[in-house]
Amino acid sequence: MKEFKYPSIGMMLLAALLLLTACSTGQEETELNKKEAQADASRSTTPADEVPKAPRTAEDMISQKPGWLMKKHFDEEIEAVQPIDWFQYRNFYEKTFQPIMEKEIGDYFKKNEKQTSDEVYDYLVYALGSGQYKKFYEPLVSFESGFQAPDLPEGKESTERKKKQQNVVMLMDASGSMKAKVPGGVKMDLAKAAIEEFAAGLPKGTAVSLLVYGHVGSGSEADQAKSCRAIEAVFPLAPYEKGAFEAATGSFQASGWTPLAAAINQAADILSAYPSNQYTNSVYIVSDGIETCGGDPVAAAKKLQAQNIQAQVNIIGFDVDDSGQKQLKEVAEAGGGDYVTVKNKEELQMQVTKKWRPSLFEIVGKQGVPLHEYVNKTSELSDYKGRLTDLSDREKNRMTNALSFLSSQKLIDDQTKEEVQTLAEEMNQVRNSHFQRVYETKSQQLEEQKKEIDSKVEDWKEKWQE
Known part of the structure; x- marks a missing residue:
């Protein structure tokens, strides 16, 4: 028969310490979850005077935070899905997100009646605005072709x-x-x-x-x-x-x-x-x-x-x-x-x-920018701009749908609906025009870099063929 040994005092203290730590961690996590839940719940009842002013410039909109409903309920990958997979966005939006959106904004405007057009717009951005512009804007604005001229011996x-x-x-x-x-x-x-x-x-x-x-x-x-x-x-x-x-x-x-x-x-x-x-x-x-x-x-x-x-x-x-x-x-x-x-x-x-x-011939095999490299780079550049435009248009469409719902529920009048719709479209145009200008500048730089390299190679060939 084995002799029973009592656990040492050190082992008992260690076990107690681990138990206390686990309990403390569990309590902290519970408190944190409660705070986050309270914060989410409070957003739908945020007083109108505490709703942040929505940005009105392209630069500020690019840096805006995601709307609270978007952050809580909308997967980022689905929000920014490419056009070829647009049905994923539509299906998720209509089946999952739109019912939640209508309930939350309905509750808010029932408690905050007679909002001005600017106040309605500010809340809709606060709830439905995209926070992903920066993710695609930064690689667009910092885009470089990476094209390199081939070695052209001139020694x-x-x-x-x-x-x-x-x-x-x-x-x-x-x-x-x-x-x-x-x-x-x-x-x-x-x-x-x-x-x-x-x-x-x-x-x-x-x-x-x-x-x-x-x-x-x-x-x-x-x-x-x-x-x-x-x-x-x-x-x-x-x-x-x-x-x-x-x-x-x-x-x-x-x-x-x-x-x-x-x-x-x-x-x-x-x-x-x-x-x-x-x-x-x-x-x-x-x-x-x-x-x-x-x-x-x-x-x-x-x-x-x-x-x-x-x-x-x-x-x-x-x-x-x-x-x-x-x-x-x-x-x-x-x-x-x-x-x-x-x-x-x-x-x-x-x-x-x-x-x-x-x-x-040192010229054999020399060429400027290979076609496949040029096509890949133009596609990459177009993708950044396309993602940004899609995010912008989808934000505007969410606001349009929200306005239609609010109007149907008599929570805003027709004039307010029209004014907010106009503002949403203007802000969408501001964003998209800015994205287009940056895209055109980068496209022009891409084309100029290609032409510069191609011209350099052709001049080199011509010189050595004379």
């Missing part, structure tokens, strides 16, 4: 590049292997189309040259020497002209060997008169294989970079085997450029437009 490197004439030399492999087919067509035809598109998109004023190699003779050993010497500038270095350039690409077909090193050396000769302190020089090569004429294209690319022209060499390997890719990649690295490999028409087009062009 020393970009400035130097802009000041310099741009020279682009394109080397086209026309060796016999370019006759082969890949998904999308014949390699030679696809390469020509991609080069034409690339040249057409170069910045205005860029000097262009198209060198073709391997387009003479055949793949036989008897034709090797002749084919390896055949490197031709079918479009000499000059500003791009669509008709002449397309005629140049149509003047040759895939045929012989691959004198890649000699073609790079000839590109160096073309650019030798254009030092890098005054010109930006670039070499672009489309090839489907390695050097087959005994030259050293890696050494040629290094030499090109070492000269004062400092031309960057970029290469697209078109359906190249592993050994070819290794050599072409080494050539591009030696020339300070990039190498990519493609297998079909789509990959070739993508690399020409996505890989090469950004290195030439």
Whole structure:
């Protein structure tokens, strides 16, 4: 049998203290609830001379407290519900709130007869006014677009590049292997189309040259020497002209060997008169294989970079085997450029437009304010104004309904009803006009900020495209 132990004195004191605290808290809460209930009950019987003066300016109405009936009986979310869910407001108002409102204001005006129009209006605001204007007005009046211009390079490197004439030399492999087919067509035809598109998109004023190699003779050993010497500038270095350039690409077909090193050396000769302190020089090569004429294209690319022209060499390997890719990649690295490999028409087009062009155009992808951002911001701004206007109109409508009830019960005369109705409509107009002015100011600022950024981007594009 367990030995019974009496609780210690300390434990007994602690229990008593907790009990007293709970009782005290319960009594305080009860007293507080009683006071709040008394305050609510007294509002319906507030003497007319104690009803606060209703605000008559937009600024004061924005800061007004909620009507006592609104605070006690009307859920804030339902009062400010968006138009699409307006039925929630209507249903709650008609089924729940309106009967309470009619009873309370009826009781008040039975005890406070012969009120002036101003006194009637003041009490209706005291009972039915919205206290939510500030919640939506503050974000409206402090609204900022948040639009930011994209990074538009204007530093020393970009400035130097802009000041310099741009020279682009394109080397086209026309060796016999370019006759082969890949998904999308014949390699030679696809390469020509991609080069034409690339040249057409170069910045205005860029000097262009198209060198073709391997387009003479055949793949036989008897034709090797002749084919390896055949490197031709079918479009000499000059500003791009669509008709002449397309005629140049149509003047040759895939045929012989691959004198890649000699073609790079000839590109160096073309650019030798254009030092890098005054010109930006670039070499672009489309090839489907390695050097087959005994030259050293890696050494040629290094030499090109070492000269004062400092031309960057970029290469697209078109359906190249592993050994070819290794050599072409080494050539591009030696020339300070990039190498990519493609297998079909789509990959070739993508690399020409996505890989090469950004290195030439800093303008690619630059835009002003994206449409979705602008639409989101205008919607946000409209929502603030719409919420405020809805709150204002609903307050006026509650007062209109209250006036109709009071008139039907003969608690106010027709003249008083008309005067209060006019005042309620005037105050509604004061609020809504103020909200509209702020909204229009913010909308104009939004539009100006968008135009400023868009204009800045367009000016930047135009400057760099000249």
